[in-house]
Amino acid sequence: MMARRSIEPLVWILFSVGGVVAAMFVPVLLFLFGFAYPLGWLASPSHAHLVAVVGHPLVRVLLFFLCTLCLLHAAHRFRYTLYDGLQLQHLQELILLVSYGGAFVGSVAAGVLLWQFG
Amino acid sequence: MSTERNRYTEFRPRWYRPKMSTWWWLKRWSSLAFILRELSSIFIAWFIYFFLRLVHALGRGDAAYREFLAWAASPGIVVLNGITFAFVLFHAVTWFNLAPQAMVVHLGGKRLPGALIAGANYAAWVVATALVLWIVSR
Numbered sequence: 001m002m003a004r005r006s007i008e009p010l011v012w013i014l015f016s017v018g019g020v021v022a023a024m025f026v027p028v029l030l031f032l033f034g035f036a037y038p039l040g041w042l043a044s045p046s047h048a049h050l051v052a053v054v055g056h057p058l059v060r061v062l063l064f065f066l067c068t069l070c071l072l073h074a075a076h077r078f079r080y081t082l083y084d085g086l087q088l089q090h091l092q093e094l095i096l097l098v099s100y101g102g103a104f105v106g107s108v109a110a111g112v113l114l115w116q117f118g
Numbered sequence: 119m120s121t122e123r124n125r126y127t128e129f130r131p132r133w134y135r136p137k138m139s140t141w142w143w144l145k146r147w148s149s150l151a152f153i154l155r156e157l158s159s160i161f162i163a164w165f166i167y168f169f170l171r172l173v174h175a176l177g178r179g180d181a182a183y184r185e186f187l188a189w190a191a192s193p194g195i196v197v198l199n200g201i202t203f204a205f206v207l208f209h210a211v212t213w214f215n216l217a218p219q220a221m222v223v224h225l226g227g228k229r230l231p232g233a234l235i236a237g238a239n240y241a242a243w244v245v246a247t248a249l250v251l252w253i254v255s256r
Contacts, residue, residue: 016220022162023210024246030165030206032254033172034199038190045255047180053253054176063173067166074159074166081156087140102163110170117177 011076018073021066060114067110068103075103151212158209161202168199214239 037044053059079099088095143149168190175186189195217239218232 019209019213022206023213024243025250026162026165026206027203027210028247028250029169030199030203032251034168034190034203035196038187039196042255044187047176047183049256050176050183050254054173067170070162070166074163077156077159078163081152085143085153085156087138106163106166106170110166113170113173113177117173 011072014069014072015076018069018071018076021069022073025066026070054114054117060117064110064114068107071103071106071110075099154205155209155212158205161205162209164198164202165206210243214243 032042036042054063076099079095083089083091083095143153172186175182190199214236218235221235223230223235
C-alpha cells in the first residue's frame with residue numbers, strides 16, 4: 001500500500017516563503033503607508049502615481065502573492081506554534097477554521113480587489 | 119504483588135501527563151521571545167487588511183485615498199500600526215538571524231559561514247526596501 005502523501009511539507013514551504021516575503025516587504029510598506037505619508041513625515045505620492053503603479057499587471061500579480069503568502073504564513077504560525085505553545089489543543093477546530101479560513105477569505109478578497117483594480 | 123495502589127481496574131489507566139500551565143512561557147525570556155514571535159502572525163494579518171484597505175481606497179478615487187490617509191493618521195490606528203511595526207521588525211530580524219540554520223550552502227566543498235548567509239539576507243532586505251521606496255515615491 002502506498003503511503004498517503006501529506007500536504008504538510010508544502011504548507012511548511014509556503015510558510016517559509018511567506019516569512020521571507022513578510023520580512024522583506026512589510027516593514028517598508030508599513031513605514032510608508034502607516035506612518036510617513038499619513039503623518040506627513042514624507043510628502044505622500046499623488047493618487048495618479050499610485051494608481052499607475054498598482055494598475056500595472058505585474059505589480060498586481062506581485063501584490064496578490066504578497067497578500068496570499070503573508071496570510072498563509074500568519075495562518076500556519078497561528079495554527080501550529082501558537083496553539084501548541086499556549087496549550088489550546090481543545091480549540092483545534094475553531095483555530096483551524098479561523099486561521100486557514102481567514103487566510104482563504106483574505107486571499108480571495110485580495111484577488112478580487114486587485115483583479116478589478118482601476 | 120497487589121497493593122492498594124496498583125490493583126486491577128477495569129478502567130483505562132491514568133497516564134502520566136504533566137500538566138503544563140498555559141503561562142509557562144512567561145518564566146524565561148527565550149520562551150517569551152518565542153511566543154512574541156508567534157504573535158507576530160496576528161499583526162502581519164492586520165497589515166494585509168490595512169494594505170487592502172489602501173488598495174480599495176485607491177481604486178475608488180483621489181478623495182477616498184485622502185480619506186484613507188486621514189483614517190491611518192487617527193490615534194488608534196497609529197498606535198496599532200506602531201505595535202505592528204515592532205512585531206514585524208522582530209519577525210524580520212529573528213527570521214534573518216535564523217536563516218543560516220535553515221539554509222546550509224556549500225561552495226567548493228566548504229560550508230559557507232553563517233554570518234555570510236545572514237549578511238546576504240540583510241543585504242537583500244536593504245535592496246527590497248530601496249526598491250519599494252523608489253517605485254512608490256518616484
